[in-house]
Amino acid sequence: MTAKKKGAAKRDIVVIGASTGGVMALLELVKTLPHDFPAPILIVQHMAPYAQSLLPQLLSDVSALPAKHPRDGEALKPGVIYVAPPDYHLLIENDTVLVKRGPKENRFRPSIDALFRSAAYGYGPRVIGVVLTGYLDDGTSGLWCIQRLGGVTVVQSPDDATAPAMPTNALEFVQADHIVPLAELGALLVRLTTSPALAHPAVPKGYTALLGIEVNIAKNDNAFEMGIIDQGQLTAFTCPDCHGALTQLIEGKLIRFRCHTGHAYTISALLSEVSESVESLLYQSMRGLEESKMLLQHLGEYFAKDGQAAVADVFLTKAAHTEKQAHAVRKSIFQHQAFSGDLAPEARREIPEKP
Numbered sequence: 001m002t003a004k005k006k007g008a009a010k011r012d013i014v015v016i017g018a019s020t021g022g023v024m025a026l027l028e029l030v031k032t033l034p035h036d037f038p039a040p041i042l043i044v045q046h047m048a049p050y051a052q053s054l055l056p057q058l059l060s061d062v063s064a065l066p067a068k069h070p071r072d073g074e075a076l077k078p079g080v081i082y083v084a085p086p087d088y089h090l091l092i093e094n095d096t097v098l099v100k101r102g103p104k105e106n107r108f109r110p111s112i113d114a115l116f117r118s119a120a121y122g123y124g125p126r127v128i129g130v131v132l133t134g135y136l137d138d139g140t141s142g143l144w145c146i147q148r149l150g151g152v153t154v155v156q157s158p159d160d161a162t163a164p165a166m167p168t169n170a171l172e173f174v175q176a177d178h179i180v181p182l183a184e185l186g187a188l189l190v191r192l193t194t195s196p197a198l199a200h201p202a203v204p205k206g207y208t209a210l211l212g213i214e215v216n217i218a219k220n221d222n223a224f225e226m227g228i229i230d231q232g233q234l235t236a237f238t239c240p241d242c243h244g245a246l247t248q249l250i251e252g253k254l255i256r257f258r259c260h261t262g263h264a265y266t267i268s269a270l271l272s273e274v275s276e277s278v279e280s281l282l283y284q285s286m287r288g289l290e291e292s293k294m295l296l297q298h299l300g301e302y303f304a305k306d307g308q309a310a311v312a313d314v315f316l317t318k319a320a321h322t323e324k325q326a327h328a329v330r331k332s333i334f335q336h337q338a339f340s341g342d343l344a345p346e347a348r349r350e351i352p353e354k355p
Contacts (some may be wrong), residue, residue, distance in 0.1 A: 014039050037190070121185065154178045
């Protein structure tokens with residue numbers, strides 16, 4: 001692919017993000033694409049970092065287009081489907097595909113947001129961004145970025161998605177250009193790739209600078225040296241992954257966080273991670289109390305057999321008290337709610353309308 005002449009640019013970069021239910025959705029999508037599809041398609045499908053991905057083979061088997069895990073630095077070609085390898089970010093820059101192990105975003109590597117940002121940063125109005133089925137909200141920030149830089153935004157209809165959270169969250173913050181069921185997506189992409197790209201919108205220099213930093217972070221550049229902390233408002237919160245300081249970033253109505261080592265979180269991902277951490281600490285507390293109770297019980301029974309009734313009574317009383325504490329912590333665990341940013345739309349639904 002070569003640079004387009006001014007005024008002649010087409011929408012010729014397609015980036016797609018999917019999570020839960022995404023494999024089946026992607027298989028259905030690529031079946032509908034023609035062999036002469038004029039744009040490269042770059043896909044991030046969430047998967048376990050230790051898993052062997054057969055997705056390129058599966059897509060190639062049902063599609064007229066070849067699919068592959070790209071090599072780092074490979075030339076970008078139209079009509080090819082590039083799938084992010086497990087545990088690597090997939091990015092694009094200067095008509096090449098980058099495969100990098102930068103910091104995780106929203107607990108994921110590969111990250112949909114990282115791919116979308118790199119496409120928007122390098123290609124602006126030429127980009128078509130697509131969010132498919134999945135949980136939580138990876139892809140929302142990246143889709144907002146694509147729209148901010150003049151690209152086209154497409155979201156799978158939530159009621160058509162196996163897991164509607166990702167499309168729903170994207171629509172919460174992005175006024176998508178197209179909301180379509182999966183069955184109509186292939187034809188839409190064909191139409192969009194034959195349409196001319198719009199002119200580059202005016203974008204504040206500060207936002208462009210931040211975007212460049214975030215793209216470089218995904219490439220595994222040093223977030224601290226690049227000054228990511230200075231790009232937002234420093235908070236009292238710490239990163240659940242590395243415990244580094246978190247800075248707050250604002251994109252429209254979307255709030256995100258990045259730590260000085262590069263890990264990134266949306267509200268949903270951060271709340272989810274903190275909730276898991278709280279549950280883990282509660283289980284550790286319960287385990288410690290139960291072990292203390294067993295030890296106190298053992299000592300009480302020992303002194304009772306040894307004829308030291310008064311000493312035994314002290315230990316057995318403390319064992320009973322500790323057992324009650326353990327039961328209280330256990331009850332707290334079962335009552336603990338896994339919070340996420342999905343509470344925001346829920347809270348809005350519960351606010352009574354003004355008369």
